[in-house]
Every structure is written in structure tokens, then in C-alpha cells.
Amino acid sequence: MNVLLKSATIIDSKSEFHNTVQDILIENGVISKIAKDIKNPKDYKEIALENLHLSQGWFDSSVCFGEPGFEDRETINNGLQTAALSGFTSVAMNANTHPVLDTSSDIAFVKSKAQNHAVNLLPIGALTNASKGEHLAELYDMKNAGACAFQDYKKPIANANMLKIALQYASNFDGLVYSYPQDNSISRNGVVNENITSTTLGLKGSPNLAEALQVARDLFLLEYTNGKLHIPTISTAEAVNLIREAKKKKLNVSCSVAIHNLFFTDTVLQSFDTKYKVQPPLRIQKDVDALIEGVKDGTIDMVTSDHNPLNIEQKNIEFDYAGYGTIGLESAFGALNTLFTTKKSVSLLTKGKERFGMENTSIAEGNKINATLFNPNTTYTFNKTDIHSKSNNSIFVDTKLKGRVYGIIANNKMILN
Secondary structure, eight states: OOEEEEEEEEEOTTSTTTTOEEEEEEETTEEEEEESSOOOTTOOEEEOOTTOEEEEOEEEEEEOOOTTTOTTTOOHHHHHHHHHHTTEEEEEEOSOSSSOSOSHHHHHHHHHHTTTOSSEEEEEEOSBGGGOSSSBOOHHHHHHHTOOEEOOTTOOOOOHHHHHHHHHHHGGGTOOEEOOOOOHHHHTTOOEESSHHHHHHTOOEEOHHHHHHHHHHHHHHHHHHTOOEEEOOOOOHHHHHHHHHHHHTTOSEEEEEEHHHHHOOGGGGGGOOGGGOOSSOOOOHHHHHHHHHHHHHTSSOEEEOOBOOOOHHHHSSOGGGSOOOBBOTTTHHHHHHHHSOHHHHHHHHHGGGGGGTOOOOOSOTTSBOOEEEEEEEEEEEEOGGGOOSSOOOBTTTTEEEEEEEEEEEETTEEEEO
């Protein structure tokens, strides 16, 4: 692939061209020249886009694509295309498929479906067989087949000994174990945050305590085992404080937050709109403030869209019975860039790579191009025409956002909106 990018503002703190406007010549997928004004004698395709910005390619640590088993919600091919058009050059795919990805052959299957795509697909293997929480899955074999981590998606590990053994076993091959932060014995049948809003609306609530108890337990187990733990999508001030203290102890822990938990509070539930039914639930402003502070001070390592396509039958029903989840790839940058500076937003979308064993390839001459193209200054109201997924269950529909993605250049391919 040969292309000449014209007048691109480079956002990459590791590059000598950071915060400068440059032309970028790419030949055979490699950056051959960066300069103020590059001529095009070989008549390569030129890309000149309004307010073009360029950064290292973005990564999302939690996406669901449905395939195999739930292709009506999303397929791997369309999911990767959606990721590319949303600015992501790498995504970690959850195991909540049918069958659940719990063997090396399952991992090999989804890897094969993503071959030769611009976006790098990293499968997350199930931690336990069929994600039932009873027997440890074949973690080592899945790691060798290409699994980047292990988790039972949105299913807490109720048995503390199971998590202890998983952390000990996975540490033998530098395996990353996820543990979903919710104690089901406390949250029980709660469908929203336990607060004045849940009481007013007559909806069953799940208290912050359910998350805090699980996080505290998991951190004790981590300290005991000296393993490698990732706590996905925290949502409470208590969890932020617990993880902050654990990091002071130098425990090998990382965590993420779903972008919508930074953006919305449970006050939006007044409409009973099931697009706002997510897991963990939307919390109160105090929690949102603590999460944002955790992002700013580095306690929270990365953000995720927690992209989870659901079909209309799962959302267009009574709130109590509706499915949990929202798609989020398409709105991820616009939402983050509304809350934070562009530099911070880009940093958050690239930080998670190192935790998952990927290189952050800087924008420099001689490097393979792995980059996201975007305009950070466009403001617009996100609507269904902005959705590329097969499912339309976006929490951000009718929300004002800032920043649009043009596409990506990665794996010697270019995908643009």
C-alpha cells in the first residue's frame, strides 16, 4: 500500500514530530518520509482531509462480536470493519459466543476469521469451561493459540479458590486473568444502581458494595498469589480507591472503565429507555467524578467501549427483562474527546497495548504504519446513521459529541469512512 498523507497533525508523544503538521509518505506499509512538504512524483494516492490528525493506532480491551453463534448481533468481519471505521487497529474480543471460546481450537477459529484484516484481533479465552465457573479452562493451550487474556465475560468468579488457582497457574506463562468486579450475593437481581433514582423508579438496585467487596477480595488474592490481574469496567469510587492503594503496594494489577460510565449518571434512567441498561450500571455523580480522577492520575489504566451488540428483541422490552449492554466503538473517541483533551483521549486509547503485550509503534520514518486518522474538532449529535454495527443498541444516540474518526492505516491496508 502506497499513499501520501498531506498536512497531518501528528499526536504521538514518542515521535520527534509530535504536535507538528507534516506530510507523511507511506510505501509498502512503511513510513518512508516525514516532512513539511513532500512531492508526489510516483503519483501515489493522496489523502487530504479537513483538520487531519494522526496518532498511533488505538486499542480496545473489551469488544463482543457474537460470532460464532450470535451472528445476528454481529459478525467478526463486520465487527472488525466497525472497529476500523471507529479508529481501532487492535481489539480484544470477549468469549461470550456460542459455543464459548474455551479451547485452543476456538481461539484458532476466531483468529482465522480475522486473517489479513487491517485490524488485529486478540481473542480473550474463557477462564472456566463454558464460563460456568466450575472448572478451569485450558488456559495454557489457549495462550499458545493466540489468546491474549482469560475471562468469563460479565460473570463474577464466585469461588475465591478458583481465582486463586487461576492466578497461580497463569503466572507460569505470564497469563493475564480478568475478574469481573461484582459480588452477585450482594447485587442479586439489581438492574440499576441502588440509589434514590432506583427507589423513585421502582427498579431493583445493585449497591456500590457489590463491586467494592469483589475488588477487595480479588486484590487480597492477587497479593497472596503474586499473579497478574486485570479488573475490567470498574464503576465506583470505592473500587478506584482500592485499586489506587493496591498500586501503591506494587501489585500487578490493571483496570479499565467503560466510556459510558464516565459520561452518564443514573439520572438518565428517568425515561426507562433500555439503551441505558448496562453492566455495571450507571452510577451517581460522585462515582463519575472519582472515575475521572482515577483516569487522570493513572489509577485507571485504560478505557474501553465495552462494545456489546444486542438485537432489538433484547432491548425493545420492559426494562427489567432487557439485555445489558451497548455498542460503543463508533462513539468512543467522540465521547472521550468531549470529556478530555485530545492528547489525553489519544493516550487513553493507546495505553492498554503494553498490558496486552503489544508494541506502541511511534510515527517515525522506517516504522511500519499503524495509525488512526481523525478530526478532533468536529462537533455533532451522534445518531443511528453514525452506526456501522449490525445492532443499533447505542447508549450515545442523540448525544452531542466532539471529534470524528476518518479511519485507520494498519497491516499494509487503509480503511476510511
